[in-house]
Amino acid sequence: MEPRISFVTLAARDLDVTRAFYVDGLGWTPELDVPGEVVMIRVGEHLVLSLWDEAHFEAEVGVIGRGGGVPPFTLAHNVATREQVDSVLVDGRRAGADVGEAAERDWGGYTGYFADPDGVRWEVAWNPGPIGQLVLP
Incomplete structure (x- = not known):
């Protein structure tokens, strides 16, 4: 198996709210949009973000385990400059995200986070x- 990820699938508690966040709020364009079921957005040359209605997700994948705290993963959006980090965080805030302040990191970069409607954390990083x-285009 070659090292490659083709789809990242997120189960959405309320697909309409999640769709509005990504499509209307962040301005991303769906490649496939099936109301009440799934929204698929191309996010890279060979990568699709699939936003799947929670009930449909569970029917195929299995029961979702939920607990307190932050989900144990992040998705990252890397940019070419530190100023772009702040700009993307503004976009996230405008889309309705819970947005944290960006900070200098010990490893030499500059990052901040925002959360989508289901609490999935996006790291915006220089x-x-x-x-x-x-990873830059």
């Missing part, structure tokens, strides 16, 4: 190192 350059 990483001046080689790995940060690897």
